Structure formats: C-alpha cells, structure tokens
Amino acid sequence: MKDIQGPDRSVIVPAAKALSADKSTTSRLLELLDVASHVDARHGILYALSWHADLRTWDLMVRILADPQEAPKVRGQAAEGLSYMFHGVKMDSREAEVAVEALLMALKDPSPEVRYCAVNTLGATGHLPLVPVLKEMLADQTPAPGWVGTVGEEASRALDWIERAHSQRLKDGL
Template sequence: MSQPPMSQKERDAALKDLMGTDRTAMIRAATNLSSDKSTTSTLLGLLQGETRVDTRHAILYALSWHGDLGQWDLMVGLLKDPKESPLIRGQAAEYLSYDFMGVKTDSQEFKVAVDALLEALKDPSPEVRYCAVNALGCTGHLPLIPALEEMRDDKTPAPGWVGTVSDEASRALEWIVGMHEMRIKNGVP
C-alpha cells in the first residue's frame, strides 16, 4: 500500500529534519522522503554540498528508493571512491541493487556497475563487501555465481547488517537465480 503524497509543508519539514543534527529525525525524514520522487532533484542538490557522513547517507537512502536510473553513474562513482566512508559506499551499492532490473546485462551501465561491485568485494570494510554481495545477487546475472560463492568464505560480521558477509553471500546466491528468472519473464536480458 503506497503512502499518500506529502504536502509541501510535510516535504519542507522532512527536508529540514534531513539536514539537521537529530539522528532520529533525520532517519524519519529520509524514510518519508524515500517515497516522494518529486524531491529527487532537491536531494541531489543537497548531496552535492553536504560533507557530513550521516546526512549524506540519509540523502542517499532516500534517493535509493526513487527508482531513478538517472543517478546510476553517480552511485557507481560513490561506490568506487575510496575517499567516501564505508557507509556511503555501502548505500551506493544498495541503490544499485534496487535498480539492476531496469538495466540490461549487455549494457555499458551494467558492466561498469558490476565491475565496481566486484572490486568492492576486496574492500577493507565488511560493510562495503556485504552491500556489494547483496547488489551482485540482485543482478540476476548467473555468470556472477562464482564470485558470490567465493564470498561465502568471508566470515566477517558486518556491523549494522544481519550476520556476516558469508551469510549475505549465501542469500545472494539464492536471489540471483530468482532475479535471473525475473529478467527473462520481464524481457530485460
């Protein structure tokens, strides 16, 4: 069941909370803004000037749910940027996981994102590796199965996530087959 559109007053209040310092209000605002696609350009503008990690993460979280492939290259760039915090790089991988079904496996966009995610499997941060494994499982691209199988050896816990990188790799191996079948059904090879 979808939420009714936010009023301008609610939208303004959420954007103010998103940019504030109260972590609870920021999370609530990001969640509310995640369902308001009319805020995409505003959020992108805020992201450009923001340096605080928690705020950047909240902005990226909201953007991840907008389903706008226009930010694909931005997210790949954030994932690949070693100067970004693991929280930001992990959220960028999560964005990719939500939108892979809209990108053909033989496209340049798909290749660039998969290459970045495969590189992220070697990241020193377990959070980044965890999120990269998750995103690769959402590709529905069966040639990635060996890379996911290798990650089952990574028993590192991922703080803030459920279980270890290995646990997520096992889940991703289950999803990749179902996502592949969905690609075939939807005609998005």
C-alpha cells in the same frame, strides 16, 4: 528537507524515510548531496534516493561506491541504491558493466559493510556469470554491523536470488 541535512542521526533517519517515499524530491536531494559533507546526512540522502530507484542516479551511485574518500556507510548505501535499479538496466550495457566492475572491486574493500552491500547488489543483478565470485564470498564470515549476519551469509542469499531469477527467466522463455 532541512532535517536530512543536519548532523543529528535521530532526526536524519525519519526524514530520510519520509523523503524515500516521495519521488518528487529526487532533484532537490541531488542538490543537497552536492553540498552535504556530514556522513550521516550523505547516508540519509542516498537512502532516500535509493528508494526512488531513478536511473538518473545510476552514475552517481557507481561513482560514490567507487570513491575511497567516501565513508563505508555512504559507499554501502550507494551499492544498495544500485540494487534497486538493476532491473531497469540491461546486463550487456556499458552502464551495467561499469557498475559490476565497481561492485567487484568493493568485494575487496576493508569495510564489511561495503562488501556486504556489494554482495547483496550483485545478487540483485540476477546475472548467472556472477555465481563464481559470490561463491568465493561465502568464506567471508565477517559480521556486517547494522546488517543481518555476515558477508558470507549475504552471499548465500545473493546466490539464491540469482538462481531464482534464472529459474524465472527459464519459465518465462527468456
């Protein structure tokens, strides 16, 4: 736990990976996030929490994503964290509505990392009504440092995920 709190990224990354596999650390990580101010520490803590996919962190992830005072790396990680939880939230719920609103706002963010992660998460929703906005994002050919390809390429993958999810729902009779 102490390794994830420091400013040294070379120590934070392995700590975050180890803590991501231990869901019993969720409460302690949330406490650390309340006091952590260093960008890499906040990113590492959110990375670990993302893999826990604990719906208790939903509102926190939405709040961080929407906070322009947070670093792009941190806001992008919050968006990614939501992607792991959308399967546990009904798309017609208030929680999903608020998250989708924050993700749609993130598509206009000056940071390509935030836009990339928002596009990815919108794809993870599997929600067909989001197809038009994702199609618009295909034109964003800005590379996202630290990620694979451009924002537009991620939008293409997100569209594929939505189409596959829709096809699966049809097969399942849903």
